[in-house]
Amino acid sequence: MKKPFTSLLTLAVLTAPLLLAAQTVEKIDTAMVSKIKNEGMNRSQVMDILSMLTDIHGPRLTNSPGYKNAANYAKTTLESWGVQNVVFDTWEEDFGRGWQLKKFSLSSLAPAYFPMIAYPKAWSPGVKGAIQAEAVYLDISKEEDLKKYEGKLKGKIVMFSLPTPVKPGFKPDATRLSDSTLLVMANAGVIEAQGGRRFSSPQEPQRLAYAKWALCQKEGAVAVIEASSSFRLEDGTLTVAAATVPYPAETPFSKRVAAYKENVPKILPQVVVSAEHYNRLVRQIQKGQTVKLELALETAFTPSAPGYNVIGEIPGTDLKDEVVMIGAHLDSWHSGTGTTDNAAGSAVMLEAIRILKTLGVSPRRTIRIALWGGEEQGLLGSKSYVKRTYGERLDKAYPYDSIKMTPAAEKFSVYLNMDNGSGRFRGIYLQGNENIGNIFRAWFKPFNKVGASTLTLQNTGGTDHLSFDAIGLPGFQFIQDPLEYGTRTHHTSMDVYDKAVEGDLKQNASIVASFAWLAAMRDEKMPRK
């Protein structure tokens, strides 16, 4: 069997140049990639940057003091590395108010004292001093149940939600993508992005929820507590986002005012309680006990103001009008320190810039970093930037037929984003752009050994590359190992520094720096769909 094999091999070697010549060969500067890897893996500052963004300045709720401090830190840091044109890129419209937690504690006083694991929702109003009040559980599954509570909620803390079931954790919190999962992605076709559609949720639960909120407000409840949802793991971990502003089910979304807006209607103070502690109160009440709580909740608002991103550049040389962008959102939710969502992405992008500046590069195209605000409220920062800089879709119903582009859009090459937690890159979502596959395949080659190699035609949604993709500009999000992102840290009180994995972030920064460099140096801009 040896001879035929040898013959086949010889044939393969002889015909290889012919086969390769038939494709476009993407040349890469492997010496430069090696230098980047060396700096990124051996002299990394990514964890120090991450700690500054999270431990010192986090959480970074859009337009809040934490966000401002982190933005200042990012600007100063970029300037200290010699990055140019570093600006606070202000959006064209007011975002709304900043918000800060000044003091918070929730305890059960009776029937048994215990300090409760809980966190206020963002933009919740506070209460005056430390209030003591009975807790009333709204055991409501249909409209008729509402009557039971008439005249019974005045001065009470209302337990608004049903208990959250808690189950033993037979699956690990943290995972890495398996070869079989990656293979499915590699073989998948384009799945249409669903950003354009709006799935309306069933009207009945919405109606009931509104009726419950209206009852609480009409009856004069002093605060509302809810069980942390079962969407993430429990174990005292809290999933917390913005305060609910109740609207009747028929109110169109365009008429609803978010909690961070200055003209928001008056809402009740709102606190999320760990499933285990909330469920305990429910069981106490169901056993006929009177539950008495003590709540201290002091919050502070800053005046409504436009949102802002942080932008900076390593200017290009012969092609300096053309732009390669890297970015991540700087804003976060507030019950942790916004580490995996998304100080991790911001730290990786800053570190990628540091690596390039440390190596003293002079790229052909301009390399621009963007740290976005308002991602958590709907990609607001990147949408605003793209609209002002590159163009917009005039009719949202027709994705690509109604785009009005700016002259700058002509000069745009590519945008690379990281916002799927702190896990290492395993490849990239092509967003249906088949033309670009061969280029990324070549760029990933130096990182194949560390597991980054998968190209999938699939779209992925939910973050800032969509703002570019929406007007047909090449914008991409990397495929990342999940680690504990979907299970434990996303929008939770456990989204903290210790959940980031150093080796993963170092590698990601090396890949971003390499990709930005290669995009800035190749002969052509990156191909579009």
Next chain:
Amino acid sequence: MKKPFTSLLTLAVLTAPLLLAAQTVEKIDTAMVSKIKNEGMNRSQVMDILSMLTDIHGPRLTNSPGYKNAANYAKTTLESWGVQNVVFDTWEEDFGRGWQLKKFSLSSLAPAYFPMIAYPKAWSPGVKGAIQAEAVYLDISKEEDLKKYEGKLKGKIVMFSLPTPVKPGFKPDATRLSDSTLLVMANAGVIEAQGGRRFSSPQEPQRLAYAKWALCQKEGAVAVIEASSSFRLEDGTLTVAAATVPYPAETPFSKRVAAYKENVPKILPQVVVSAEHYNRLVRQIQKGQTVKLELALETAFTPSAPGYNVIGEIPGTDLKDEVVMIGAHLDSWHSGTGTTDNAAGSAVMLEAIRILKTLGVSPRRTIRIALWGGEEQGLLGSKSYVKRTYGERLDKAYPYDSIKMTPAAEKFSVYLNMDNGSGRFRGIYLQGNENIGNIFRAWFKPFNKVGASTLTLQNTGGTDHLSFDAIGLPGFQFIQDPLEYGTRTHHTSMDVYDKAVEGDLKQNASIVASFAWLAAMRDEKMPRK
């Protein structure tokens, strides 16, 4: 191939009675076991009992008001079922003081405000009002480092421990025993119990720890905080036990006074902080920030008093002087509600008694339930009971040569214990008692289908069956599925009701009720080693 098989089968059927006759056949009343299973699985009250012990009366720190309320509940409940001779069985010696948390909160005020996940150690003293103080991190790895902190701790909150490393959870929190693990146990020989030996820990770390405590006290620190250990999972889960009473390394254990004793030396207020939050403070300080904390900690002590167990009986008939015991410890640690350690065991034992009383049984032997106190401080309740009732080892160095038994010991049959979390029974540890294997094997038969069948000669330690085993009385602990016991709930703030699994507890109660019944009805008492 069909014929030889049939022949072999025929042979097996014909010879089976002969083979069985050669062994001692343990007869079991399968009709009664079926009734027990029916009551235990279809009309269970175990979760309601568990909720009373945990949600309403927990936590149940020995001699504390929670323990007292739970003991009262157990007594009243047993009496309501018609159980007789229900008593608080008082130990011969004072246990010490009860302790209760009256008010607690810990927040970081600077450089960033955040409410901290933390819990005071049991029997910690409090502080007056809400104190605000700078946090000083004791970055000490050797004696010389102590000097750095001289004159610097007065009025400060001292961060006593090193940071606790946090790693992603690639292993599941919850597991069940696999067949391969059970097989290893089934095939294992006796492993000598290690209760008699005392492993001395290395002197050097002990010396340094004492020097650190002495420094904090001498310099006038106001409180000490420590990172939750890495022994359990993190994610904000706290492992919390009793306050440390520092002693020089050379002080013999017999001369050391525990935190719950009236004559304890003055100690500092002590609080355990989640790894993630503690580590954040360390990083802030290492970045040159001044960390300012606010601590409110009000604790209450009850006067020193003897400890007590709860004991009750279903009196026997023709063999009423002989006793079958079932039991579990009622006391718990304090940062959760002591659910898996060990309200689960207590609820299972109470439910087993309820099942038997509901079925209106008249057992031959007396069936006695014991709910122990002081297990967490060294099996104190069961040791005291066994000593007063059955006898003691006069010389601890010689396990069985120096035992002085009471006449009642003659009449004792067996003690069955549950205290390895809330997981279902998979078999039983024989404690090296080979004579008893065939009996348990027969008793498990009706429960083989639900996974309970493994007999292991191995000893297991750490709980109240040891008090019986120590003087040669048959005392056993079941083999239990771990669930999240070793990983998440044991001695932690997440030892709460929602961590118990209803199906597992129902099954355990059915098994305990069956075993107690079968032990009470068989011709002979259970064989001893």
